[in-house]
Amino acid sequence: MSKRYILAIDQGGSGSRAVVYDEEGRVRGYGYRAVGRICPQPGWVEQHPRAIARSVAEAIEEALTRAGVHGSEVIACGITSQRDTVFAWHARTGRPIGHAITWQDLRTAPLVAALDETPLGPLRRERLGQFPGAYAGAMHMAWRMRHDAAFRRAAEQGVLRVSLAAGWIVQALGRPSEHxxxxxxxxAMTVYDPRRRALWEEWIEALSIPRAALPVARPTIHHFGELYIDGAEVPVLAMITDQQAALFGYDCRAIGQAVATHGTASFVNVVAGPVAPPQGICKTYLAWEIDGIATYALEADMTTTGAAATWLRDLGLVRRVTDLDRYAARVNHSGGVVFVPAMNGLGVPSEDRSARGAIFGLTLGVELSHLARAFYESIGFQLIDILATMKAEAGLDVQELRVGGGLATSDLACQIQADISGVTLIRARDTETTARGVALLAGIGAGIWSLGTMPVLVDETARRFVPQLWASERAARYAQWQMAVERVKGWARPINTPTAEQSSDEEWLLKHSTASIIEGQAR
Structure with a gap:
């Protein structure tokens, strides 16, 4: 019998990956293409839809070439993608409408603040499973309805279609079975209520987002359409968000099992089980639905990790991001330096997007080695905050944390995180767990595996990093971290009067959201 292969596509904010897996779950080919960002003005971050589609196509070609596999041998594809970055296109022509506003964009901050004054304001976190900040796709769509003439015109004509990168990839490189x-x-588009498993209609109306433009919800394993690859039509049998794909791909199924994924930002996800926990600061995601059974997960973020490492490189402090390891290894402490990498604000538990990054404790004796080590320690400190919040809010007590992503490839970074957080870290041989997760799901859809027969990732070959720091030393360093965090909070909070555009945005949202809510209540 001829070999059968699974293709996984992982489209992220920094690049697009394609990975070919065989029936034993082994990687046979890998392709990657970096993707650029467009910054029309400070605080604005966009991506070109066609460039994203092209990067995926090139990554697929590279992965298949390296695997020595033809498109006709690929029996299923799974797609996972970045969240909140909403792509728009014309329903009849398929042509993209403008650039996609990314999750790193801050232009919608005035709209977010304006919604605080509406009746829906206090309901947002509970209904959406998260607070829709300036990063949120719903806010981007509301902004475009206000400021993007082409976007608004397509909506008025009933030909607007919006989706995340996963949906756009099928539209651009294949044929969707439905929207x-x-x-x-x-x-992840911040329009869907995960507890009720339905769109939040009042919210959509309040933001003037056309409902007809939005996708419908389907189970994780589903026939979403086909991709055209080497003249073959490859069925897309699974879709899932990137962080939840990493959770599934790291063999996390039982309540309390957790994974930290380090990329541009870092995310901690913990399996919460078939019932959504009470809503707190952490995000509550309907992580996946298989055979009619839902699995929920709690999620918390560190806003800037890999991006902070890149920033250090771009400043010329190191030639390569990997050089941080070499410098951090030269010292066994940070020399009193505390690095708070809040360039995009603070995540859980502070949830302060107006915070900004800072480095404390500088003296003439501080070297680059201390700064590199302080950066690694900052990830461990944030793990303390996140895991304590999850335990307090949902009773989830994480004893071991599985790690993946770029920074997880460093032994030193993993050991420092374990020392600072007090939690054992586990790193498997294959750290591309996001692609692996969606490949496993697509393989289930194709009948290659079942939930009980999937290949296992965490085995005796996995590396364990056990905490080695005394508890008293950990507590002392954490106290310094807390002092530093308090000093960066609110740093970018506006102190001047709003601009004319900000004022008009607020007035527009207040008027439209209040009117929609009143109409909804009347019905």
Whole structure:
């Protein structure tokens, strides 16, 4: 019998990956293409839809070439993608409408603040499973309805279609079976209620987002359409958000099992089980639905990790991001330096997007080695905050943390995180767990595996990093971290009067959201 292969596509904010897996779950080919960002003005970050599609196509070609596999041998594809970055296109022509506003964009901050004064303001976190900040796809769509003439015109004509990168990839490189996303991706557009498993209609109306433009929700394993590869039509049998794919791909199924994924930002996800926990500061995601059974997960973020390492490189302090290891290894402490990498604000538990990054404790004796080590320690400190919040809010007590992503490839970074957080870290041989997760799901859809027969990732070959720091030393360093965090909070909070554009945005949202809510209540 001829070999059968699974293709996984992982489209992220920094690049697009394609990975070919065989029936044993082994990687046979890998392709990657970096993707650029467009910054029309400070605080604005966009991406070109066609460039994203092209990067995916090139990554697929590279992965298949390295695997020695033809498109006709690929029996299923799974797609996972970045969240909140919403792509728009014309329903009849398929042509993209403008650039996609990315999750790193801050232009919608005035709209977010304006919604605080509306009746829906206090309900947002509970209904959406998260607070829709300036990063959120719903806010981007509301902004475009206000300021993007082409976007608004397509909506008025009934030909607007919007989706995340996963949906756009099928549209641009294949044929969708319908305009759909899985539950997790639709929730990542911040228009979907994960507890009720339905769009939040009042919210959509309040933001003037056309409902007809939005995808419908489908299970994680579903026939979403086909991709055209080497003249073959490859069925897309799974979709899921990137962080939840990493959770699934790291063999996390039981309540309390957790993974930290380090990329441009870092995310901690913990399996919460078939019932959504009470809503707190942490995000509540409908992570996946298989055979009609939902699995929820708690998620918390560190806003800037890999991006901070890149920033250090761009400043010329190191030639390569990997050089941080070499410098951090020269010292066994940070020399009293505390690095708070809050360039995009603070995540859980502070949830302060007006915070900004800072470095404390500088003296003439501080060297680059101390700064590099302080950066690694900052990730461990944030793990303390996140895991304590999850335990307090949902009773989830994480004893071991599985790690993946770029920074997880460093032994030193993993050991420092374990020392500072007091939690054992586990790193498997294959750290591309995001692609692996969606490949496993697509393989289930194709009948290659079942939930009980999937290949296992965490085995005796996995590396364990056990905490070695005394508890008293950990507590002392954490106290310094807390002092530093308090000093960066609110740094970018506006102190001047709003601009004319900001004022008009606020007035527009207040008027439209209040009117929609009143109409909804009347019905």
């Amino acid at each position: 759909a996303l899985d539950h997790s991706l639709l929730q």
